[in-house]
Amino acid sequence: MKKPKIVILGAGYGGLMTTVRLQKQVGVNEADIVLVNKNDYHYETTWLHEASAGTLHHDRVRYDIRDVIDRSKVDFIQDTVVEIKKDEKKVILENGEVDYDYLVISLGGEPETFGIQGLKEYAFGITNVNSSRQLREHIEYQFATYNMEAEKNDTRLTIVVGGAGFTGIEFLGELTNRIPELCREYDIDPHKVKIVCVEAAPTVLPGFDPELVKYAVSQLERKGVEFLIGTAIKECTPEGIFVAKGDEEPYEIKAGTVVWAAGVRGNAIIEKSGFEAMRGRVKVTPELRVPGYEDVFVIGDSSLVINEEINRPYPPTAQISMQQGENVAKNLAKLIRNNQDLEPFEFDNKGTVCSLGENDAIGVVFGKKLTGAKASFMKKVIDNRSLFMIGGTGLLLKKGKFKVF
Ligand code: FAD
Ligand code: NAD
Numbered sequence: 001m002k003k004p005k006i007v008i009l010g011a012g013y014g015g016l017m018t019t020v021r022l023q024k025q026v027g028v029n030e031a032d033i034v035l036v037n038k039n040d041y042h043y044e045t046t047w048l049h050e051a052s053a054g055t056l057h058h059d060r061v062r063y064d065i066r067d068v069i070d071r072s073k074v075d076f077i078q079d080t081v082v083e084i085k086k087d088e089k090k091v092i093l094e095n096g097e098v099d100y101d102y103l104v105i106s107l108g109g110e111p112e113t114f115g116i117q118g119l120k121e122y123a124f125g126i127t128n129v130n131s132s133r134q135l136r137e138h139i140e141y142q143f144a145t146y147n148m149e150a151e152k153n154d155t156r157l158t159i160v161v162g163g164a165g166f167t168g169i170e171f172l173g174e175l176t177n178r179i180p181e182l183c184r185e186y187d188i189d190p191h192k193v194k195i196v197c198v199e200a201a202p203t204v205l206p207g208f209d210p211e212l213v214k215y216a217v218s219q220l221e222r223k224g225v226e227f228l229i230g231t232a233i234k235e236c237t238p239e240g241i242f243v244a245k246g247d248e249e250p251y252e253i254k255a256g257t258v259v260w261a262a263g264v265r266g267n268a269i270i271e272k273s274g275f276e277a278m279r280g281r282v283k284v285t286p287e288l289r290v291p292g293y294e295d296v297f298v299i300g301d302s303s304l305v306i307n308e309e310i311n312r313p314y315p316p317t318a319q320i321s322m323q324q325g326e327n328v329a330k331n332l333a334k335l336i337r338n339n340q341d342l343e344p345f346e347f348d349n350k351g352t353v354c355s356l357g358e359n360d361a362i363g364v365v366f367g368k369k370l371t372g373a374k375a376s377f378m379k380k381v382i383d384n385r386s387l388f389m390i391g392g393t394g395l396l397l398k399k400g401k402f403k404v405f
Contacts, residue, residue, distance in 0.1 A: 004031050004336045007091060007100035009081050011037035011065050012045060013318040014300035015106035016390050017325025018332075023070045025333040033073055034098060036091070038080040040065055042390075043129045044399075045108070046318050047383065049167065051132040052124075052259075053174035054140065054182075055358065058133050063399055068391040081107060084273035086293055102295050102335065104328055105282075109264035109301030109316055112279065118236035119162075123260035126167055135259065139175075142256040143186040156256035157193045160241055162233045163262030164199035165206075166354050169216060171261060172197060173356035176223035195225045196253060198243055200232035200262075205354070212362040215371050219356050233262070264316055266302035278304060281313075286344035288328055297332075299324035305347065318386060320347055353379040 006022065008015050019035050026033065043062040050056035065076060079093040090099045111127060113119040124135040142156040159175065161168045175195065183190045197204075197220075204227060205213045217227060228243065235242040240255040266280025275282050275290060281304040282290055288303065290296040300321035304313050314320055324345060331342045353363030353375055361375035370378055380401040388396045 003029070004101040005034065005099065006031050006102045006104070006332055006336075007034045007036065007098055008104040008106060009036050009084075009091065010106040010108055010300070011035055011039075011042045012106060012108045012300060012321065013386065014108075014321035014325045015104065016042055016065070016068065017322045018104050018106065018299070018329045019069055019074055020390055021326055021329030022332060023073045025329060026073070026336065028073055031332075031336045032075065034075045034077060034100075035065070035069065036077045036079055036081060036093065036098065037065060038078070039129075040076075040078050041129075042068075044383070044386070045128075046386070048126050048128070048132045049171040049355075050174050051129065052126045052135045052171060053178045054136040055174045055178050058129050058136075060399065061132075062129055063391070063395065068395060081269055084269065084275075084296075086273060086275070086290075086296060089295065100295070102332055103297065104332075105267075105270070105296065105298045105302060106300045106321070106325070107267040107269055107302055109266055110268060110280070111260055112263040112265040113260065114262075116233060116235065119233075119260050122236045122238055123162065123258040125260055126171060135257075139257055140182065143182045143188060146188060146192075147186065153256075154192055154194075155240065155254040157188065158240070158253070158255040159193075159195050159257040159259065160253060160255040161195070161197045161259045161261055162241070163260070164197050164201075164204040164227065164229075165261065165263065166352075168197060168199075168259075168261040169205060169220070170355050171259065172220050172225050173360065174358075176220060176225060177357040179224070190224075193224070194255075196228060196255070197225055198228045198231050198233050198241070198253075200230070202230050204229065208352070208354075209362075209364060209369060212364070212369060212371065216354065216356055216362050219360060233260075236260075264301055266304075270298070270302050281316075287331055287342045288324055288345050297328045299328055305345065307347070314347055317352075319350065322386065322389065323347060353382060355379045 041062040047061040051058040051061050083092045111125045125131045146156050231243050231245045233241050234250045240253050242250040244250040270277050270280050282298045283304045288297050301316040307314050327345045351365035355361045361379045363370045363375045384400045
């Protein structure tokens with residue numbers, strides 16, 4: 001009898017978790033497992049703010065996919081997904097195609113630009129290894145160029161961060177640690193450097209614990225960040241941005257670097273492939289399947305799961321992606337054994353920790369509020385846990401964060 005073929009698209013948190021769990025739970029004779037990813041490496045998206053600021057080398061945030069998969073059970077294809085033909089049960093890749101019996105879409109998300117003019121062209125994102133490396137290099141280039149010019153252009157040293165969500169705040173934490181190093185390296189007066197964070201909502205980290213938000217803001221302000229709250233970015237240009245408070249007239253902030261960290265939407269492949277979606281995310285069934293397509297699962301940033309308690313979607317996180325991966329692997333193991341009694345997905349929220357640089361953070365873990373070194377320690381525990389869950393002790397020892405104090 002022909003073995004069912006399970007194809008997993010994307011080797012991020014959700015996709016890799018699905019793969020490593022499936023390879024443990026399914027025998028070689030039970031199913032063919034195929035993993036497709038555009039790079040031969042996985043990157044820790046949750047560490048990209050460090051690579052982007054230059055406080056951690058980009059090679060530290062990635063590892064070879066082949067190091068964590070069982071190659072006797074999983075066929076890894078390094079290729080880029082172009083489109084999913086769901087009615088033909090086929091995935092079109094840049095260099096070929098692959099058919100499936102069961103499909104897991106775990107292609108992550110993309111920056112949400114809300115159609116704001118100029119962002120795609122002129123702003124930097126914190127999205128993957130390439131974008132992080134480019135942002136780090138760009139900031140360094142601005143510092144290196146400053147003293148080369150006879151007429152000093154101070155706006156080269158202005159960095160604007162759009163969005164004070166978790167990504168924006170974590171990046172600012174790293175950046176404010178990196179700036180003194182850059183100033184020393186390039187002989188620049190630190191007073192010339194300006195860091196501005198623009199947030200449309202009436203507060204930094206909207207929805208997070210106000211006491212912890214206050215702590216984060218005061219720590220970052222102390223390190224030189226200027227917050228423009230209740231102020232939205234309206235346009236990005238090669239010279240900087242235009243912002244406006246409410247209905248007021250937009251004004252310009254000139255900046256050598258603009259970073260856009262104001263939210264994510266689902267991967268463009270979702271809409272391109274004709275799946276019904278909200279901001280590129282598929283509202284999945286309780287078993288994480290696409291309504292009407294029982295053979296297609298969507299997990300991670302391209303999926304939308306409602307938190308019934310507040311009737312709003314869960315925020316897209318690595319935490320939920322990994323739990324979804326575990327759930328899908330368990331259910332796929334049932335399906336290939338003709339057991340249709342699938343387990344619905346239930347999110348077990350263990351908390352949130354937001355770093356403010358190497359030794360500082362804020363967080364709520366198992367309902368307990370933490371700040372400073374304790375929160376920072378927890379953040380490293382969380383980072384190490386995800387390595388351990390995917391690659392065991394070997395990966396943890398190779399890539400883990402052990403400088404905890
Ligand atoms: P990803 O982990 O993004 O993986 C998607 C994979 O698909 C990648 O390997 C990519 O290369 C591949 N891919 C994409 N398109 C294609 C294609 N067309 N063809 C082939 N392959 C493709 N969440 C937390 O829970 N805790 C945190 O502390 C945290 N910190 C964060 C810090 C930062 C700076 C950022 C940006 C996000 C953070 N998040 C955090 C959110 C978290 O990183 C995401 O929610 C998570 O990465 C989503 O996982 P995923 O499996 O959906 O996709
Ligand atoms: P987000 O949606 O959480 O925050 C984006 C922020 O940008 C919001 O505060 C929003 O008001 C603001 N914004 C939107 N449009 C704007 C505009 N025109 N001008 C100025 N500000 C604007 O997005 P994110 O921070 O990129 O996070 C994405 C996901 O990743 C979230 O689910 C988040 O929880 C998760 N994440 C988690 C962690 C962590 O747990 N430590 C870290 C990073 C990201």
